[in-house]
Amino acid sequence: MTLPIAARAVNTRERILRTCLRLFNDQGAATVSTNRLATELDISPGNLYYHFKTKEQIVEQLVRRFEQRLAPIQKSSPAIEAVDDFWLALHFTFEAIHDYRFVFRDADYLARTFPSARKRLQSIIAVSIATTRAQCSTLAEAGILRVNAEELQTLAFHIVFTATCWSVFAKLAADDVGDSADTGRAAYQVLTLLTPYLNEESRHYILYLRGKYRG
Amino acid sequence: MTLPIAARAVNTRERILRTCLRLFNDQGAATVSTNRLATELDISPGNLYYHFKTKEQIVEQLVRRFEQRLAPIQKSSPAIEAVDDFWLALHFTFEAIHDYRFVFRDADYLARTFPSARKRLQSIIAVSIATTRAQCSTLAEAGILRVNAEELQTLAFHIVFTATCWSVFAKLAADDVGDSADTGRAAYQVLTLLTPYLNEESRHYILYLRGKYRG
């Protein structure tokens, strides 16, 4: 009952991507060489080369997956009718970011080294800002968020900025070497940006949520 | 009228540091090898080695200078009596960050590769948060900023986060490849965080400043 050849091939390709993602997240995309990746997988460099001719191809595939992971979350924009919808979407987003944390962590290296990655990253950010603005806009129309057009834009920009860069900063500021997952803390930090602009009722709700994310 | 030998030596050392800073800022600390640095300086690798035995020593020296550059700005904390004092301090800070932008841009690489740099970076961030909190606290006592203790902490944290990571994000989000200096935009973005908590008078002042930093 061994798997057919085609399935085995898919499996190796899949193993490469999964393992690479893990190593990238743990050690940084710049640090993880193709050789080390092959060693970790217990396959030969030649075999790795058979599946991916360049490191760039692996990177692009992983970034593409990250993009696909974000897509359904962002599609939910119109359904954001209350603060906790926003909160939930934020949570999913941060989980995705955490699962692919190398993407933003090593953004500078990736953008510098792989032109294809650079384009994709910029696209992700542009889409994210647009989506976030749409979400905030929906909240504003529902009277939950009190902002003018300019504040809306600045807020959306700042939320995306926080989402993308938070893990870099958290890791840097942390005493320990590992990456404290704490996506809740990240979401909380973003929500704090929103707080002053919320109406009374929603602000109270935030204060309630806040209690759950402090220790 | 040639310079005495000692002075020449100091000069080469200084030239190394200056050129290295420029290359780091332009191309990234990870990308710039000691060999490329030597080539750019028109000196031999051996000569470079004479002045700095390791790349880490150069990095540490540069980070130390960045720290020293920040120090006098941070010492001015008690003198923050109005919003535009804060604004000015912010401006100086962002100028310093821009002049040493590789420090935060490549923070992950630096922290990973050079333990000495990691410690220094963490110290810089810790001091910055403390300083910022002190500044905000002064503003709060003067009735300019209306925040409770928790908001103060979160705000300080977020301000430092923005200051350190902004250039990374700005560069990533930008279409062009170069680094748009625009420290004004960065300072404006930080000030926006403060706005909702300001008293009436100061908020108007901010709105006035805002006009100067939009195109």
Add this chain to the structure above:
DNA sequence: GTCTATATGCGGATAGAC
């Protein structure tokens, strides 16, 4: 598909002559 073996180049670091 997977392996072994290897080409080629660049990185940091260093010895020893001048």
Add this chain to the structure above:
DNA sequence: GTCTATCCGCATATAGAC
């Protein structure tokens, strides 16, 4: 102080056998 020459190791990439 500065150079030339060079070691060593690791990176990416690849050819060719199985």
